[in-house]
Amino acid sequence: MSADSTDVAIIGAGIVGISVAHYLCTRHRVTNLVLIDSGDPMGLTSAKSGENYRNWWPHPVMTAFTDDSTTLMEEIARASGNRINMTRRGYALATRRAEPADLLAELHAGYGTDAARRIRIHRHGAPAGYRPATSADWQDAPDGVDVLMDHALIRASFPSFSPEIATVLHIRRAGDISGQQLGQFMLEAIRAAGGRLRRARVGAIAPGASFALSLVDADGAQAVLRADRIVNAAGPFIGEVAAMLGEALPVSCVLQQKIAFEDREQAIPRSMPFSIDLDPQEIAWTGEERALLAADPETVALTRQMPGGIHCRPDGGDRGSWIKLGWAFNQAPSVPSREPPLIPHFPDIVLRAAGRLNPSLRVYIGKLPRRATHYGGYYCMTPENWPLIGPMRTQGAFVAGALSGYGTMSACASGALCAAWMAGAALPSYAHQLGLGRQQDAALMAELAALRSKGVL
Numbered sequence: 482m483s484a485d486s487t488d489v490a491i492i493g494a495g496i497v498g499i500s501v502a503h504y505l506c507t508r509h510r511v512t513n514l515v516l517i518d519s520g521d522p523m524g525l526t527s528a529k530s531g532e533n534y535r536n537w538w539p540h541p542v543m544t545a546f547t548d549d550s551t552t553l554m555e556e557i558a559r560a561s562g563n564r565i566n567m568t569r570r571g572y573a574l575a576t577r578r579a580e581p582a583d584l585l586a587e588l589h590a591g592y593g594t595d596a597a598r599r600i601r602i603h604r605h606g607a608p609a610g611y612r613p614a615t616s617a618d619w620q621d622a623p624d625g626v627d628v629l630m631d632h633a634l635i636r637a638s639f640p641s642f643s644p645e646i647a648t649v650l651h652i653r654r655a656g657d658i659s660g661q662q663l664g665q666f667m668l669e670a671i672r673a674a675g676g677r678l679r680r681a682r683v684g685a686i687a688p689g690a691s692f693a694l695s696l697v698d699a700d701g702a703q704a705v706l707r708a709d710r711i712v713n714a715a716g717p718f719i720g721e722v723a724a725m726l727g728e729a730l731p732v733s734c735v736l737q738q739k740i741a742f743e744d745r746e747q748a749i750p751r752s753m754p755f756s757i758d759l760d761p762q763e764i765a766w767t768g769e770e771r772a773l774l775a776a777d778p779e780t781v782a783l784t785r786q787m788p789g790g791i792h793c794r795p796d797g798g799d800r801g802s803w804i805k806l807g808w809a810f811n812q813a814p815s816v817p818s819r820e821p822p823l824i825p826h827f828p829d830i831v832l833r834a835a836g837r838l839n840p841s842l843r844v845y846i847g848k849l850p851r852r853a854t855h856y857g858g859y860y861c862m863t864p865e866n867w868p869l870i871g872p873m874r875t876q877g878a879f880v881a882g883a884l885s886g887y888g889t890m891s892a893c894a895s896g897a898l899c900a901a902w903m904a905g906a907a908l909p910s911y912a913h914q915l916g917l918g919r920q921q922d923a924a925l926m927a928e929l930a931a932l933r934s935k936g937v938l
């Protein structure tokens with residue numbers, strides 16, 4: 482059995498492990514590192530991302546964290562001639578409620594001390610000052626949030642939305658990127674700095690003066706890699722890797738799915754931002770469908786009231802023709818698998834429900850284009866939906882994970898933060914709150930447990 486050694490071994494070459502390696506190399510000159518993955522880099526959860534980003538959160542810590550990540554993505558967009566295809570048409574959060582006081586309170590809480598500066602309300606009769614998202618260019622977009630409470634302004638700015646919509650919260654520092662291009666850009670920098678990529682499964686880790694990682698290649702060949710420090714960036718398998726060190730992490734995995742298809746009927750305007758229907762709904766099944774679903778204990782929940790959060794956006798830019806739809810309504814944890822078991826009727830569920838906000842989508846019910854894709858992956862998450870980034874209990878071991886449905890948008894800040902912990906460099910204000918140590922902060926944990934929304938989308 483061959484033995485090799487390195488300063489840092491990073492387990493997982495998804496967007497998060499790659500970002501940790503990137504910031505170790507580029508900011509801290511730690512270049513003797515190996516990124517280990519049993520599959521292709523960016524091939525597991527990171528390949529399933531909707532690739533959306535936002536700074537809309539129910540708590541200012543997550544707002545600051547994703548704002549920092551967006552600033553880092555902007556640096557990369559600038560340095561690479563926007564190779565990561567960063568756009569900024571925002572997130573449009575729609576509700577049929579005319580005075581959603583709870584949503585506005587949440588908005589204020591999320592932007593914290595900055596809320597008054599960032600939030601602009603456009604009421605009936607005083608709609609001046611709102612700039613619709615006519616351009617996708619991230620450098621053109623305003624910051625902050627526009628709250629549209631004027632029916633005529635909503636109709637003019639979001640013509641595909643149902644006329645029932647009474648309020649739209651338009652989050653402006655939000656949009657989409659190409660996660661794959663972000664990963665490739667970082668991988669090139671890692672390789673150029675001397676970092677290595679190793680295709681193997683980490684089967685066991687023996688702690689000691691240095692860690693001994695047992696590696697198994699695809700053809701079954703075994704090897705040992707010695708590393709002074711390790712990073713657990715194994716995505717849905719961070720719990721499994723932690724267990725190799727005798728540690729338990731407070732995480733579970735929840736399967737979420739999406740569909741994408743060519744919008745041949747041009748149901749969705751290409752300039753529509755990432756749009757979310759915030760209201761709960763009962764899906765409009767036919768009588769026969771409803772009876773069939775109600776008869777099966779596994780599907781009966783689909784006939785009851787479903788949570789809000791169904792979303793849709795154009796994919797592939799202004800000249801593209803595809804759209805993506807998703808709905809993270811599943812809340813049941815499951816054991817993660819590399820081949821997630823998709824719910825066969827998910828496309829039908831999501832299409833019917835999405836037709837409530839964008840009625841033109843109903844044209845596809847029962848007629849989804851043949852080339853439509855249906856895919857899914859796991860939100861690996863803590864109960865409070867905050868990540869785990871920083872030292873583990875085992876000396877020399879670090880974790881960067883539990884990034885739920887926001888790991889693409891926060892990958893840069895996650896990598897920079899984990900790298901800063903490892904290098905003993907200055908840490909951002911939220912560093913301790915996003916690490917395992919927050920569990921000892923009873924006041925913070927109680928505050929998070931009391932939040933109505935955990936920001937899951």
Ligand SMILES: Cc1cc2nc3c(=O)[nH]c(=O)nc-3n(C[C@H](O)[C@H](O)[C@H](O)COP(=O)(O)OP(=O)(O)OC[C@H]3O[C@@H](n4cnc5c(N)ncnc54)[C@H](O)[C@@H]3O)c2cc1C
Binds near residue numbers: 517528531684716891
């Ligand atoms: C349907 C869906 C939609 C999403 N939409 C968005 C979105 O719009 N915006 C957003 O920001 N985020 C989104 N996310 C979340 C985002 O995709 C994830 O948070 C992110 O990809 C997690 O990256 P990761 O590197 O932690 O995990 P992964 O990408 O899963 O990478 C982990 C890697 O570790 C490797 N690995 C695991 N165990 C071992 C081992 N023992 N040995 C060797 N290798 C191992 C795996 O092979 C894998 O490649 C979405 C997720 C899903 C599922």
